[in-house]
Amino acid sequence: MSLIVSSIGQGLLWAVLGVGLFLTFRILDFADMTVEGTFPLGAATAVMAISHGMDPLLATLLAFAVGALAGLITGLLYTKGHIPILLAGILVMTACYSVNLRIMGRANVSLLGKNTLFKNHFLASLPQYFDSVVLGTTVMVIITTVVIYFLQTELGQGFIATGDNQTMARSLGINTDNMKIMGLMVSNGLIAFGGALVAQNNGFADVNMGIGIIVIALASIIIGEVAFGDLTLNQRLIAVTLGSILYRFVLLIVLKLGFQANDLNLISAIILAICMMLPVFKNVLNFKHIVKRGLDTND
Amino acid sequence: MTKPLLELKDVVLKVNRHTPEEITILNHLNLTVNDGDFITLLGSNGAGKSTLFNAIGGDLTIDSGQILLKGKDISHESVEKRTRFLARVFQDPKLGTAPRMNVAENLLLAERRGQRRRLAPRRLNKQLERYEKITATMHNGLDQRLTTATGNLSGGQRQALSFLMATLKRPEILLLDEHTAALDPQTSQDLMHLTNQRVQEEKLTCLMITHHLEDALTYGNRLIVLHHGQVTFDVSGEDKAALTTEKLYSFFADIE
Numbered sequence: 001m002s003l004i005v006s007s008i009g010q011g012l013l014w015a016v017l018g019v020g021l022f023l024t025f026r027i028l029d030f031a032d033m034t035v036e037g038t039f040p041l042g043a044a045t046a047v048m049a050i051s052h053g054m055d056p057l058l059a060t061l062l063a064f065a066v067g068a069l070a071g072l073i074t075g076l077l078y079t080k081g082h083i084p085i086l087l088a089g090i091l092v093m094t095a096c097y098s099v100n101l102r103i104m105g106r107a108n109v110s111l112l113g114k115n116t117l118f119k120n121h122f123l124a125s126l127p128q129y130f131d132s133v134v135l136g137t138t139v140m141v142i143i144t145t146v147v148i149y150f151l152q153t154e155l156g157q158g159f160i161a162t163g164d165n166q167t168m169a170r171s172l173g174i175n176t177d178n179m180k181i182m183g184l185m186v187s188n189g190l191i192a193f194g195g196a197l198v199a200q201n202n203g204f205a206d207v208n209m210g211i212g213i214i215v216i217a218l219a220s221i222i223i224g225e226v227a228f229g230d231l232t233l234n235q236r237l238i239a240v241t242l243g244s245i246l247y248r249f250v251l252l253i254v255l256k257l258g259f260q261a262n263d264l265n266l267i268s269a270i271i272l273a274i275c276m277m278l279p280v281f282k283n284v285l286n287f288k289h290i291v292k293r294g295l296d297t298n299d
Numbered sequence: 300m301t302k303p304l305l306e307l308k309d310v311v312l313k314v315n316r317h318t319p320e321e322i323t324i325l326n327h328l329n330l331t332v333n334d335g336d337f338i339t340l341l342g343s344n345g346a347g348k349s350t351l352f353n354a355i356g357g358d359l360t361i362d363s364g365q366i367l368l369k370g371k372d373i374s375h376e377s378v379e380k381r382t383r384f385l386a387r388v389f390q391d392p393k394l395g396t397a398p399r400m401n402v403a404e405n406l407l408l409a410e411r412r413g414q415r416r417r418l419a420p421r422r423l424n425k426q427l428e429r430y431e432k433i434t435a436t437m438h439n440g441l442d443q444r445l446t447t448a449t450g451n452l453s454g455g456q457r458q459a460l461s462f463l464m465a466t467l468k469r470p471e472i473l474l475l476d477e478h479t480a481a482l483d484p485q486t487s488q489d490l491m492h493l494t495n496q497r498v499q500e501e502k503l504t505c506l507m508i509t510h511h512l513e514d515a516l517t518y519g520n521r522l523i524v525l526h527h528g529q530v531t532f533d534v535s536g537e538d539k540a541a542l543t544t545e546k547l548y549s550f551f552a553d554i555e
Binding site for chain 1: 421
């Protein structure tokens with residue numbers, strides 16, 4: 001039972017990454033590698049700020065700002081520097097590695113004995129693992145609501161149009177460069193915010209904690225889409241959180257099968273590859289329908 | 300007298316600048332578009348028709364010369380800024396609409412063409428009734444598909460929508476780049492009729508690229524032929540009305 005609660009909690013905390021990546025991967029329609037750097041960047045920023053006595057909430061928000069700054073750099077390289085987005089992301093990701101070491105001074109910094117968001121009176125009074133469920137739910141409700149509201153504004157519609165059809169967006173006077181920069185900033189801000197949350201939950205920040213992040217974030221997006229089928233944009237955003245929780249369940253099962261934590265990146269990559277190939281399989285044996293059936297509790 | 304709305308003065312535009320493949324596409328081109336003109340634009344492939352549109356729209360920067368709108372130099376204004384007065388319909392139906400957004404959402408986007416997009420709710424539902432009426436004027440079932448993603452529309456419907464979007468917020472200049480060329484003959488003719496009707500009703504100033512000599516003769520008050528990046532033929536009013544396809548063919552034979 002506690003394992004299931006723990007998985008739900010982890011799924012909720014990591015869902016921030018899914019929503020962050022959704023903005024670039026699904027709406028702007030490109031893969032942003034920067035996130036592999038901004039996740040540990042957010043963790044490092046928050047951990048060091050907390051170590052220096054900053055309030056954990058402020059430290060987490062600071063992580064968002066620093067992540068957004070990294071996104072800004074990727075955005076400028078991409079739009080103004082005309083560097084292909086994949087390479088622009090890899091450049092900033094690589095640079096972040098050094099920056100993270102600079103921030104932390106060493107490869108791993110512990111939060112042992114330090115104040116964190118999870119040590120707040122109310123959260124600390126909850127049974128084990130429920131703290132991340134409550135905090136994760138709160139965070140995801142706020143973030144998802146804000147993103148959904150934003151996408152329904154005039155600006156948000158321009159943002160969607162940019163990813164959907166750049167030529168049209170420009171011909172209607174939408175500044176597509178600004179939209180891409182904004183998307184990259186918010187996306188990386190959210191990823192860094194997620195890094196700050198995860199670091200506080202784990203009790204440490206590690207310079208290597210960014211490896212495979214894009215796969216994990218993609219997994220929550222894709223699993224959510226595969227599991228729930230045809231959805232509206234708003235529903236798809238909510239499905240990301242559910243997909244993130246489902247993904248944690250899958251990992252739980254995999255660990256129960258006897259795999260080690262070190263195998264998780266391999267497993268994650270395989271899960272994601274299978275999910276992304278589902279449309280191909282679907283034609284052969286209607287696989288998606290079977291998966292959906294299996295997960296649909298209403299039948 | 301009608302007053303000039305758009306003037307191109309001695310416009311030169313080259314591609315592949317400073318390379319051995321440098322080509323001059325617009326070669327000291329001069330053109331004055333008057334308020335209310337409906338110009339049909341003819342010319343063989345490579346004559347510079349689309350490049351002319353891209354120069355007016357700001358997608359390509361001109362090497363020398365001037366583009367003036369109501370006397371104001373806009374040669375160096377960005378694409379985004381020029382959309383305040385300019386609307387375009389492209390040849391490819393895919394280019395004019397956002398495929399994953401629905402018809403109503405596309406219309407709403409177009410209604411704010413060239414304006415600042417605020418962080419305020421889009422208020423789509425308030426517009427639905429009006430959009431239904433507007434799309435019904437297209438007589439192609441678009442009004443029944445307001446909540447359909449435009450990627451699922453037929454090419455004809457998408458192109459009609461693109462045209463509607465371009466004229467929803469009245470543009471001072473409308474550029475139509477062979478906007479009926481990708482459609483089947485009947486749909487193409489329907490859209491051409493609608494285009495003409497809308498341009499007349501709204502007294503729009505419009506430039507239309509076409510390869511259909513009949514269309515070029517039937518529609519508009521002025522006909523221009525572009526050749527090697529220059530205006531080589533420019534007739535309007537009664538002279539244009541007196542023009543026939545035979546005369547045009549012989550003209551084309553002469554310049555080649």
